[in-house]
Amino acid sequence: MPTALFTVGAIFSFLLGITVGSFLNVCIYRLPAGESIVHPPSHCPRCNNRLRPADLFPLLSYLALRGKCRYCGARISPRYFVIELITGLLFVATWWSLAALYPERLASSAGVLLAIAAWAFVASMLVTFMIDLDTTYVIEPVTWVGMGAGLLFELLRADSPRDIQFTIGGLTIPYLPMAIPGMIVGFLVFVLINLFGWLIFRKPGMGLGDSFIGAAIGAMLGPRLALLSFGIAVALGAVIGIVLMIAGRLQPSRAPGQADSASDGALRETAEEEPQGRYMPFGPFLTASAVAVALAPGWFATHASHAWHWWLSLAS
Numbered sequence: 058m059p060t061a062l063f064t065v066g067a068i069f070s071f072l073l074g075i076t077v078g079s080f081l082n083v084c085i086y087r088l089p090a091g092e093s094i095v096h097p098p099s100h101c102p103r104c105n106n107r108l109r110p111a112d113l114f115p116l117l118s119y120l121a122l123r124g125k126c127r128y129c130g131a132r133i134s135p136r137y138f139v140i141e142l143i144t145g146l147l148f149v150a151t152w153w154s155l156a157a158l159y160p161e162r163l164a165s166s167a168g169v170l171l172a173i174a175a176w177a178f179v180a181s182m183l184v185t186f187m188i189d190l191d192t193t194y195v196i197e198p199v200t201w202v203g204m205g206a207g208l209l210f211e212l213l214r215a216d217s218p219r220d221i222q223f224t225i226g227g228l229t230i231p232y233l234p235m236a237i238p239g240m241i242v243g244f245l246v247f248v249l250i251n252l253f254g255w256l257i258f259r260k261p262g263m264g265l266g267d268s269f270i271g272a273a274i275g276a277m278l279g280p281r282l283a284l285l286s287f288g289i290a291v292a293l294g295a296v297i298g299i300v301l302m303i304a305g306r307l308q309p310s311r312a313p314g315q316a317d318s319a320s321d322g323a324l325r326e327t328a329e330e331e332p333q334g335r336y337m338p339f340g341p342f343l344t345a346s347a348v349a350v351a352l353a354p355g356w357f358a359t360h361a362s363h364a365w366h367w368w369l370s371l372a373s
Contacts (some may be wrong), residue, residue, distance in 0.1 A: 063156055066156065081187075146184065149304075151352060153167075181199050181206065185199050240275045274287075277347070291342075301337065
């Protein structure tokens with residue numbers, strides 16, 4: 058890919074990312090409360106004044122207003138700024154990864170759709186990450202966006218129609234995208250973990266929402282890389298969990314009735330599906346690991362293979 062096109066693409070990715078990040082802030086704030094993400098328009102939650110266009114420029118408005126509402130002076134959480142910035146950086150990283158993997162494809166019109174699919178997956182994972190971190194709940198329709206993005210991504214990266222079908226003995230059989238078995242594997246892994254928890258401990262090992270996250274990750278990464286990302290998430294969660302347990306700061310689950318007042322049962326897990334007691338949500342580790350693997354699939358696949366061969370050599 059020409060350097061000029063790569064640079065222009067990176068700049069565009071960042072600008073698009075911070076703009077999308079502003080919308081993701083709305084999703085993160087409103088979806089757990091069961092509110093519409095399109096109505097009412099953006100407003101200050103304290104004084105209810107509708108925000109003007111000058112108040113809505115990603116990053117710049119927060120800096121210009123010094124983190125305060127223009128109308129009532131209420132403090133604006135710096136998290137809005139941080140999420141916009143992180144989204145912009147993730148979109149640039151996604152562009153960089155696609156440019157490395159598909160330099161010729163990305164310069165075509167089909168490459169634009171390829172990038173959109175990848176950005177949609179990253180955005181869905183970021184929203185899932187923040188909502189799960191805040192509430193220990195998973196908004197299932199958000200994971201559906203990730204599943205659709207993964208399936209679309211695989212179909213778009215095919216070089217030609219021949220790459221999405223195969224022939225056996227003169228019989229042409231439609232190709233089953235790896236996104237399909239990826240979704241199945243990703244979903245069933247966490248269903249089985251949940252079932253194991255019921256059988257051994259008489260309580261769910263984790264909420265059903267993690268199964269939907271797993272399905273979205275499987276759709277984007279395929280079964281092998283999805284399982285790799287699950288392993289990374291488990292290792293990362295174990296390390297952080299141990300540190301938090303030692304510090305006595307594991308996040309407690311929501312109080313009874315708290316979820317009912319701010320949730321729509323059609324959109325999320327029920328309270329009965331959430332493990333009780335002191336609970337650290339696993340979804341954030343899943344989404345973070347999946348995005349990392351998606352941004353550098355070749356690196357993770359290669360190093361995982363080397364690590365496996367190294368382990369086998371030690372075992373023998």
